[in-house]
Amino acid sequence: MKRTFKVILKILVGLLGFLIIAIGLLFILARCHPELIQRFFEEEPEYIRFSALPHDRDSMKVDFDGIHQIVAENYSLYRQKGISMDSLYDVYSARLRDSVKTSDDYGMMLMEYFADLRCGHACAFFFCDYFGGAEPRYIEGRLFLDHPGDYISKHGFRDKDEIVAINGKTIPTWMADNIRYHEGSTAAQRAFRTASAALSSYTDTLLNITVDRGGDTISIPLPLHAKGFPNPNICERKILQDSIGYIDIKTMRNGIVEVFDSLYPSVKNLPYLIVDVRRNGGGNSLNGEKLCEYLLKREIKHCLYDKTLTPRADAYRGKVFLLIDTRTFSAAESFAIDLWESGEVILVGCPTGGDTGSSPETFKSPAGLSFRIPLREPRLTPKGFPLEGRGIPPHYKVVQTVKDFMAGIDTQLEFTIGLIQKGRD
Numbered sequence: 001m002k003r004t005f006k007v008i009l010k011i012l013v014g015l016l017g018f019l020i021i022a023i024g025l026l027f028i029l030a031r032c033h034p035e036l037i038q039r040f041f042e043e044e045p046e047y048i049r050f051s052a053l054p055h056d057r058d059s060m061k062v063d064f065d066g067i068h069q070i071v072a073e074n075y076s077l078y079r080q081k082g083i084s085m086d087s088l089y090d091v092y093s094a095r096l097r098d099s100v101k102t103s104d105d106y107g108m109m110l111m112e113y114f115a116d117l118r119c120g121h122a123c124a125f126f127f128c129d130y131f132g133g134a135e136p137r138y139i140e141g142r143l144f145l146d147h148p149g150d151y152i153s154k155h156g157f158r159d160k161d162e163i164v165a166i167n168g169k170t171i172p173t174w175m176a177d178n179i180r181y182h183e184g185s186t187a188a189q190r191a192f193r194t195a196s197a198a199l200s201s202y203t204d205t206l207l208n209i210t211v212d213r214g215g216d217t218i219s220i221p222l223p224l225h226a227k228g229f230p231n232p233n234i235c236e237r238k239i240l241q242d243s244i245g246y247i248d249i250k251t252m253r254n255g256i257v258e259v260f261d262s263l264y265p266s267v268k269n270l271p272y273l274i275v276d277v278r279r280n281g282g283g284n285s286l287n288g289e290k291l292c293e294y295l296l297k298r299e300i301k302h303c304l305y306d307k308t309l310t311p312r313a314d315a316y317r318g319k320v321f322l323l324i325d326t327r328t329f330s331a332a333e334s335f336a337i338d339l340w341e342s343g344e345v346i347l348v349g350c351p352t353g354g355d356t357g358s359s360p361e362t363f364k365s366p367a368g369l370s371f372r373i374p375l376r377e378p379r380l381t382p383k384g385f386p387l388e389g390r391g392i393p394p395h396y397k398v399v400q401t402v403k404d405f406m407a408g409i410d411t412q413l414e415f416t417i418g419l420i421q422k423g424r425d
Helices: 002-032 034-041 057-074 085-098 103-115 150-154 171-181 187-196 256-266 285-295 331-342 402-406 411-424
Strands: 137-139 142-144 162-166 206-213 216-223 235-240 244-249 272-276 319-324 345-349 360-364 370-374
Touching (some): 057 103, 057 360, 162 171, 244 411, 256 285, 331 345
Antiparallel strands (some): 137 142, 206 216
């Protein structure tokens, strides 16, 4: 009997020790990677259509009041941004009472409400039903088609067409009317997101597009459809002028590290490397950390968490240039900050989107709408740069020009190649 008791006691002591170790490891993990703990307990957001929202005003009010209460109690950035949550509620509850009649009206109102939080990671997860098959390029305040796909080409559009009006509104007027529906932490990011969505809609199935084609003005109806479009390659590699490596990292979502690793051997021994994150809207910051370790030459403090990033044994030894612009956002932005604060990478392009995330969390409204807001209080990087609200300033600010675009020239890439050539001369 005593022997059995001792065995049981040893097992219990062992289990207790294991539990203590597990709690300690979870504490360390939560400190170094709080986003992992958050993702473990947080459900993936569900996208819904406007038609799934409440259809009567009483139900809309219950839903909106629930949304606003969660936002007011949890949104961590409203004080920094000078937002009065009571005033915001008064404005939108009055609109709900006076002018919102349908679920479409309510959906558009909610998009505007979240955009008024003035943060790139504050949004509602609506499914956009209608697409035109292309994402326009926004260059010097103008909209252009850039290598449009088969769908939009079949409807009469061509590469380099300039979109000068949508549904009879000139682009400046259309932008002013629609920017209020798009979230962003900087004015530039909101403008980019608005322009990018010009050929899609949550409610319309047809857009009347006016284009300028070589001086001729042409009006073309564009039916929108619900079919998705193939995802582009998430990472591409080129060798420029025999000695310049170029890697375009288009996402920080899972899988990118493995693809980068497969391309890296072909460029790691070249004297120059251009890394392009201009089309990178983010993903998982852990992937950004791993990619940083390919490009660092010494240890640095991570910009988001209390940890150190260490160069890989086979880390790149040549000169690194990083291409950034307004589309560089979230996990791609923290990746860019770490390289920027390393002091060893030259940044070329335009300021980034201005938002690394601020620990966003997803909630659900009473009606089942998933929405996201940041929970982390405003913070600075180890070198004092704000993690939200300001884009990273490049060492060389270079803007894509319309003239170069029409000639098929990437202004920012060509400028960077020019810098390398000057350094070699």
